[in-house]
Amino acid sequence: RMVGNDAALSARLLQVANSPLYRGRVEIDSIQQAVTRLGLKMVRSLVVSLAMKQIFQASSDALDRQFRKVWDESLQVAAISRVLAGNVSELENEQALLGGLIHNIGALPILTKIDERYGFSADADMIDELIRELAPDIGERILRHWNFAESLANIPTACQDPGYDPGPFPTYADIVLVARLQNLAASQGIQDDWSAIPAFAKVGVESEVIIVDVEGPAEEIAEVRTMLEG
Numbered sequence: 001r002m003v004g005n006d007a008a009l010s011a012r013l014l015q016v017a018n019s020p021l022y023r024g025r026v027e028i029d030s031i032q033q034a035v036t037r038l039g040l041k042m043v044r045s046l047v048v049s050l051a052m053k054q055i056f057q058a059s060s061d062a063l064d065r066q067f068r069k070v071w072d073e074s075l076q077v078a079a080i081s082r083v084l085a086g087n088v089s090e091l092e093n094e095q096a097l098l099g100g101l102i103h104n105i106g107a108l109p110i111l112t113k114i115d116e117r118y119g120f121s122a123d124a125d126m127i128d129e130l131i132r133e134l135a136p137d138i139g140e141r142i143l144r145h146w147n148f149a150e151s152l153a154n155i156p157t158a159c160q161d162p163g164y165d166p167g168p169f170p171t172y173a174d175i176v177l178v179a180r181l182q183n184l185a186a187s188q189g190i191q192d193d194w195s196a197i198p199a200f201a202k203v204g205v206e207s208e209v210i211i212v213d214v215e216g217p218a219e220e221i222a223e224v225r226t227m228l229e230g
C-alpha cells in the first residue's frame with residue numbers, strides 16, 4: 001500500500017518488472033503484480049536507489065558533478081555486483097546489487113555538508129579527499145543506524161580493504177570489493193596486482209580479468225545498469 005502511494009516508485013517498479021531482466025510472458029500493469037515478480041529484496045533495492053538519487057540537490061555545478069560521479073560509480077558497482085553474484089551459489093543477486101548501491105552511501109552526507117558550508121566555492125580535489133577519508137566509516141554508521149543486516153552494513157568499510165578476509169566463504173562485501181576494483185580498472189585504468197586479494201578467489205574471478213571487457217558478462221552488466229538508470 002505504501003509503495004502504491006508513491007507515484008515515482010510505482011512507475012519505477014512497473015518499468016523494471018517489465019524490463020528484459022524480469023519480463024515474463026505477459027506485461028503487467030499493477031503494483032501488486034510488480035512486487036510479486038520482482039520480490040521484496042529487489043523492491044528494497046529500487047526504493048534505496050530512488051531515495052539516494054533524490055536526496056541530494058546541489059546548489060552548484062561543481063557539487064552536482066561530484067554527486068553524479070558518486071552516483072554513476074554506485075550504479076556501475078551495483079550492476080557488476082549483481083552479475084558477479086550470479087556465479088556464487090551462496091549469495092543472492094539482489095542483495096549483491098543492493099550492496100553495490102550502498103557501498104559509498106557515506107559520500108552523500110559529506111556532499112550535503114560541503115554544499116551547506118562552501119556552496120559554489122567547493123573544490124573538487126578537496127571533495128574527493130574528504131570522501132575517500134570519511135565516507136567508509138560514515139557509510140557503515142548510517143547502515144547500522146538503519147538496522148541493515150551485518151552482511152550489508154560492513155560493506156562501506158570492507159570493500160575499501162583489499163585484505164578483507166573474514167573466512168573461507170564469500171560474502172557480499174567480497175562481491176562489492178571485487179566489483180569496485182573491476183570498475184576502477186575499466187573506467188580509470190587502475191589495475192594493480194589483484195592476485196593476493198582473497199575476495200577474487202572466493203568470488204571466482206581470475207585476478208587478471210576485467211569482466212566488463214568479457215563478452216557475456218559485459219552485456220549482463222549493461223542490462224542491469226540500464227534497468228537501474230530507468
